[in-house]
Amino acid sequence: MTSHGGRRTQGERDAITVEIGYALCSAAFAAAVLFGAVAGPAYVFELSAGTRDVLVGSGAALAVVVFFSRVVSVLVRFGHGGQPGRPGLTDPDS
Numbered sequence: 001m002t003s004h005g006g007r008r009t010q011g012e013r014d015a016i017t018v019e020i021g022y023a024l025c026s027a028a029f030a031a032a033v034l035f036g037a038v039a040g041p042a043y044v045f046e047l048s049a050g051t052r053d054v055l056v057g058s059g060a061a062l063a064v065v066v067f068f069s070r071v072v073s074v075l076v077r078f079g080h081g082g083q084p085g086r087p088g089l090t091d092p093d094s
Contacts, residue, residue, distance in 0.1 A: 019078045027070035031063035038062060 008016075039059030042052040 016078075019075065023071045023074035023078075026074065027067045030070050031067040034066050035059040035063040 037059075039056045041047070042055040042059075047055070
């Protein structure tokens with residue numbers, strides 16, 4: 001972003017918008033996969049109501065944690081300039 005404290009260019013605003021969209025979509029996908037993996041057996045197999053409730057509750061809680069963790073990690077990496085400055089090259093620190 002701009003280091004001189006001025007306004008962001010249209011390209012910078014577009015990059016932020018795309019990154020937020022990517023963070024939300026990838027987080028939703030990761031959370032859905034995790035929820036399905038944890039709570040799925042509750043619906044596939046004939047489990048008791050208590051076991052089903054525990055699996056669904058655990059899946060939902062883990063999905064929320066994964067969702068927010070993914071969003072934060074993507075946006076923090078973007079804010080720190082995690083992308084290489086030149087395509088095809090990576091930072092020596094990475």
